[in-house]
Amino acid sequence: MTSDRSVVLTATVPVGTPPVWALLQRRLFDVLDDAWRAFADRYCAPDGSLRYAGRVEERDGGDDFYEAFFNWPVLYRLGGADDLLDASKHHWRGVTAQLTELGLVVDEFERGYDWFHLGESMLLFYGICAADPADPEFAARARKFADLYLPGSPSGNYDPVARIIRAPHNGAGGPRFGLQxxxxxxxxxxxxxxxxxxxxxxxxxxxxxxxxxxxxxxxxxxxxxxxRIGRGDTAVDLAATSLAVNAWLYDHDDRYRDWALDYLGAWHERAVACGGVLPDNVGPGGTVGELHDGRWYGGLYGWSWPHGLYSVGNAAVVASVNSVLLGGGDELLSLGRAPLDAVLDHGIEAPVTGTDMSISDRWLAELGDDADRPTLLVPNRHADTGWFDHQPPQLGLPLWLLHASGAESDRDRLERIRKASGYDWRTVRAFRNKEEAGHEAPWLAYLNGDNPDYPAEILRVALGQAARRLELIAADTTDPSDMHIHHWQRINPVLTEALLQLTTGTPQVLYNGGLLPTRLAYWDAGRGRPGLPPDVAALVDTVTADRVRVELVHTGHRHPRTVVVQAGGFGEGRIERVVTESAQSGHPGDPRAYVAPEPVLHSGEIPVGAGHLTVELPPGRRIRLDLRLTPRHRPPSHQTAPV
Known part of the structure; x- marks a missing residue:
């Protein structure tokens, strides 16, 4: 949290009949706090490791262990149980020791694997760093891990002359040439x-x-x-810049910033030379296509194989978000923008059912009955024959570009996709995929004022999905020796997509290595920790580049709560002023009356000029804050506490 002065507001508007969304949101916090404990009891050993006795491949599996807990620190940051942060650290340490014994981890970091999977495995670690930046143990690890990729590192991962990460599989053991x-x-x-x-x-x-x-x-x-695929650099290595940004957020050591911006700049130059589209491979000498007869496609987890846009696009947008955090200039946003525009320009209209695509199960769940309707499909892959493997656009990618930039061009791209979609963006479906994402369309419709029931509907979906996983855990008799290595992530009952959207105005984290710069962040002044206080619910209903509107509701009846509202999860924003409302006294009214008097509301604008403001919430009171912001007022950093 930031340490500059803070305006203090007191909520005076009576809650009256509690809004359904507020009650469901507080119920979800309660359910999730029960859920992570049930998961840990069933699947974890006392040392924090996962109970597992199955097979582990030579270069695969590390990510799957960490992924079981990937969003637990996020829940803590939003207001989860006080002991959830310590539990997250406990499981990180336990899993790290477990993977060390299995030979996949060296000195607490992956021995050497691709960043499509390394990015997945790092989400738990990044979440812990953001949730508790005052922990010196994890701060030291953040720097140690980032140091593995700096020029001159003994690991040898990076070639500063060619400006490449030297092998697609890389890590604590240095470049690990070849494949598994x-x-x-x-x-x-x-x-x-x-x-x-x-x-x-x-x-x-x-x-x-x-x-x-x-x-x-x-x-x-x-x-x-x-x-050919096991040598040189590949586009998914762009996600390694999150290591450097995470370390830089502690104390702004420019070694990390300089390396990340130079590496991002090298890929930007290559994309410009390829006509704008991000290539997926660079040979050992620093030349695109060096191992692929000059082709800009063909690298590991690249445009041709196996996932195309699903892997390249994710890494490219992670890179774009990181460039914004580092203040690297808008031109680096083209790393993420160009791939999306390229596939949109080659889109077709066809139904998901009946269209040959490599990944269809996620779209059948996300679209439900609408999978039979013609809709926009974009090519995910490219080979000598051209673009192929058409699938619906992954909305999280263009949405994160808008979240990072606030630019109208990024908003226009999403509107272009919406107009070409053959389904109603307002529909909320009850599914949960691996990334715990996919509800971007109905959320965007809500933010555009066209889906007023979304908050209650998505919270019902989250509650239902958490309940289903709790039932699966209770009924699970799988022996650890027979357990599939993806079993835990499939059954993880912690859900944060709805809470991130509704309370902070932020999309679900980019799953393959993204950091999480939330639009808003909260601090519980009573408990002296991040997150919403008990009984308090929050709903963001407006998000633009320089404005966020949020309502805070105290659903309890006994204890007053104090919550600090911060502009930017890394303290980068500044609240210039706030438009809010107050009510005249008179509630709850005469006990002889059958109904409480309608409150008389007054609206007013208050100058703030700080990174945060403080709200005192008496029981049964609410307040709406229309925050007018300067989004990138100061360099982002890991925050500890407001003053």
Missing amino acids: KEWASYGADLTSMSRFGLPLRDLDGITRWDDLADPAHARRMGDAMNA
Whole structure:
């Protein structure tokens, strides 16, 4: 939290009949605090590790262990249980020791893997750092991890001359050339990968998946993958800049800022040279296409294989958000913008059902019955034959660009997608995907004033999904030796998407390595910690570049609460003024009357000129704050407490 002066406001408007959303929101906090305890009791050992006795591949699995807890510190930051922060740290330490024993972690960091997965594994760590920046142990780790990628690091991950991360698999063990040994022979028996097609499409005699049934072809494909996909830099490594930004947020050590901006700048220059579209590969000499006959596509987790936009776009937008945090200039936002515009320019109109796509299950859940309706589909992948693998746009990507920039061009991109969609953006469906995202469309409709029931509906969905997972936990008799390595993340009962949207005006975190600069942040003055106080619910209904409107409701009847409202989760914003309302005294009225008197409201504008303001909430009172902001008034930083 920021330490400058703070205006103090007192809520005077009676709550009267409590709004449904406020009661559901407080109920969700209560349910989630029960839920994470139930998960820990069922799946965790006393040392914080996960009970697991199954197989772990040579270079896979570390992310899956950390992902089981990825959003727990976020819940704490929003107002979860006091002991949730210590629990998050306990499980991080336990899992890290567990993975060290399994050989996947060295000196508390992944030995060497790709940043599509490393980004997933780091969310728990980033969340702990943001929730408790005063913890010297995690602050030291943040710097240690970021140091692995600085020029001159003994790890050797980074080549400052070529301005590349030297191998797609990288980490505490330095560049780890090649791919996992399980892919040394890449054959047709790898059925889980068949839907993504051939990793390389230019090998003589291997033109379709079934050709890999020949052991000679499988070995040749494995050799080529190790030699070409397993060397040089790849676009998903852009997510490594989150390590540097996270370390920089502690004390603004410019070593981290300088490296991140230089690395982002190198990729920006490559994109400009490729006509604007972000390439996915750079060879050991620093040249795009060096290992792919000049192609800008073909790298690991790149445009051609296996996920395309799902991996490249995520890393690109993570990079764009990081560039804004570092004050790197709007031109670096093109890293995230250009890929989205490229695929939008090649969009088609077709239904999800009946369209050949590599990932369809998530869209069947998100669209429900509307999956049969023609809608905008954009290509996720590119090969010699052009763009292919059309799927609905992932709204979290353009939404995070708007969240970071506030620019009208980013707002226009979302409106372009909405107009081309063949389904009603107001519909709220009861699903939860791996990223715990996907409800961006109805939330945006709400913020645009076109979906007034969204807060209550999304909270009901969250409560239902949490209840389902609690039932799955209670009924789960799976033996640790038979447990799938994705089992825990599939059953994690903590849900933060709805709470982030409604209380802070912020989308769900970008899952493959994003930091979480929330639009608003809260501090519970009574407990001296981040988050909303007990009994207090918050609802953001307006978000623009320089304005946020939020309502705070005290749903309790006994204890007064004091909440500090901050502009920006990293303290980067400044509240210039606030428009608020007050009520004349007179409530609850004459006891002989059958109803309470209607409050007489008065609106007024108050200058603030600070990073935060303080609100005193007597029981049964509410207040609406229309905050007028300067969004990037000061450099962002990890905050400890307001004064």
